[in-house]
Amino acid sequence: MGAVTKLGITLGDPAGIGPEIVAAALAAAPVEHLARVIVYGDRAPLERGARALGVTLPPITLVGDGLGDAAISGAPDEASGAAQVSYLEAAVAAARRGELAAIVTAPISKTWAKRAGFAFPGHTEMLADRLGAPDVVMMFAGPKLKVALATVHVPLADVPRTLTTRSLRRTIELLAESLVRDFALAAPRIGVVGLNPHAGEGGLLGSEDRDVITPALTPLAPSTLHGPLIPDAAFRDALHGRYDALVAMYHDQGLIPVKLVDFDEAVNVTLGLPIVRTSPDHGTAYDIAGKGIARPVSMQRALSLAFEMVASRAP
Numbered sequence: 357m358g359a360v361t362k363l364g365i366t367l368g369d370p371a372g373i374g375p376e377i378v379a380a381a382l383a384a385a386p387v388e389h390l391a392r393v394i395v396y397g398d399r400a401p402l403e404r405g406a407r408a409l410g411v412t413l414p415p416i417t418l419v420g421d422g423l424g425d426a427a428i429s430g431a432p433d434e435a436s437g438a439a440q441v442s443y444l445e446a447a448v449a450a451a452r453r454g455e456l457a458a459i460v461t462a463p464i465s466k467t468w469a470k471r472a473g474f475a476f477p478g479h480t481e482m483l484a485d486r487l488g489a490p491d492v493v494m495m496f497a498g499p500k501l502k503v504a505l506a507t508v509h510v511p512l513a514d515v516p517r518t519l520t521t522r523s524l525r526r527t528i529e530l531l532a533e534s535l536v537r538d539f540a541l542a543a544p545r546i547g548v549v550g551l552n553p554h555a556g557e558g559g560l561l562g563s564e565d566r567d568v569i570t571p572a573l574t575p576l577a578p579s580t581l582h583g584p585l586i587p588d589a590a591f592r593d594a595l596h597g598r599y600d601a602l603v604a605m606y607h608d609q610g611l612i613p614v615k616l617v618d619f620d621e622a623v624n625v626t627l628g629l630p631i632v633r634t635s636p637d638h639g640t641a642y643d644i645a646g647k648g649i650a651r652p653v654s655m656q657r658a659l660s661l662a663f664e665m666v667a668s669r670a671p
Contacts (some may be wrong), residue, residue, distance in 0.1 A: 360457045363389075363662055364447040367397025368462030369469075370424030371436040372640030375405025378462050380652035381659045383411035389663055390414055394450070396443040400425040401439050408648040418655040419446055429646025437468030444479070448486045451631050456631035457488040457669075459483070459660040462655065463640045477509065483633055493530045493630035495601075496611065496637060497661065498618025501594055502539075502601035504531040504612040504627065515606045516564050518631050519551065525572040527603055530627040532579040535601055538632075538665040547590055547599035548573060548583030549609065557586040569605075625663050632665045634658040 365381075368374030379402055382390065395402065398420035406413040408429070424439030444464070450456050461479050478483040484492045495504040506527045510518050528546060535544035548569060550556060556565030565584040573581045582599065591613040594602050604610025613623050615637070626633040636654035644650055 360454060361392055361666060361670070362456050363458045363460065363658070363659075363666065364450060364456045364498075365395045365397075365460045366395060366443045366447050366462055367395065367402060367420075367424065367440070368443070369432060369440045369465045369640045370401035370427035371429060371432040371645060372463055372465065372642055373405075373645045374440075374462035374640065375401040376409050376645070376648075376650045377405075377636065377652040377655035378402065379406035380409050380411050381417060381655045382414055384652075384656050385414075385560050385659060387414075390416060393417065394419060394447075394456070396420070396447040396450075398422055398424040398439065401427050402644070404429070408646050409650065410648065421446075424516060430642045430644075432465055432468045432640070432642060434468075434471060435468075436475075437465065437472035438614045440464045440470045441469050441474045444482065448483065451487065457666045458634070460633040460655075460658050460662050461517055463636065463638065465640050476661065479633075479635065480508075482524075483626060483629055487629055487631065489629045491526050491530065492626055493527050495531060495534070495541075495625045495627050496614045496618075496622045497625050498614060498622040500617045501591065501614050501622075502535075502571070503614050504601065504603050505607060505610050506603055506605050508607055510606065512608075513604065514592075515569065516551065519564065519568055519605060521568050521571045524548075524569060524603070525574075528572060528576065528581065531601060531603060532576055534627050536578065538668050539600075541600055541667060542602045543578040545580050545582065545598070547585050547594060547602045548581060549587050549590045549604050550584035551587075551603055553587070555586045605610055606629065620651055621657050622654060623658045624656065625661070625665075632662050632669070634662045635663070
């Protein structure tokens with residue numbers, strides 16, 4: 357049997373901008389890609405999204421149970437919460453059966469998903485649990501920057517005690533593996549950003565850079581590791597080509613520069629899963645849902661990158 361090449365797209369919250377950006381991504385996708393796509397969602401919100409953005413919905417394979425058909429743009433409720441969970445559950449079940457090589461997820465509402473019984477903080481945690489991935493990493497890939505996060509949704513005050521040498525080393529390993537396998541970089545140059553100002557200044561401005569980060573930077577061929585880098589210069593150096601990717605120590609340290617330079621085109625990639633998973637780098641945007649002003653670029657890039665990564669992983 358040949359390698360699995362099917363790709364699933366989940367519609368996200370049908371009351372958000374998911375139907376619009378998914379419709380636009382499908383309309384812009386090459387015909388040969390569409391034959392490999394399965395959309396997990398309901399037809400009514402998807403067609404509504406296509407009309408809102410003025411795009412023509414191409415012929416697609418659709419898997420839905422009707423839960424989202426009555427959703428109203430910008431007005432989430434219990435039904436739309438249940439629908440978004442249903443779409444994701446169906447796609448993940450297909451992935452577990454070996455039917456999907458990748459899942460591209462449109463935005464969900466953590467609040468409404470939780471009300472529908474979703475027991476996870478977000479997509480990443482659910483995918484890791486259901487697909488049996490002990491370690492996962494959130495990476496943001498844009499045209500100018502690739503940044504992986506050593507810690508994610510952790511209050512800033514808790515970052516120093518959450519960050520460990522073991523967890524940081526695992527983040528670096530998963531990033532290095534992806535850069536070689538998914539992005540065709542034979543010998544990636546990875547910059548590891550320090551936690552404290554001046555990367556701790558030898559312990560004068562904090563000991564974490566010396567005691568936690570430095571021990572994680574043991575050799576990792578074919579990648580080369582650099583750090584701890586002074587945070588206020590590291591991202592500029594990456595933009596100028598010194599590094600292929602960076603590891604940031606906490607959420608905003610990595611996301612502020614990514615959103616500054618790659619705002620519309622950054623893609624959220626989950627590393628460490630047995631399948632490819634990408635998503636746009638934004639939320640449900642209820643305030644603009646249905647108004648025809650949603651920007652689909654990040655979703656289009658998420659879909660395109662998923663196909664590229666699946667192709668790179670093909671035997």
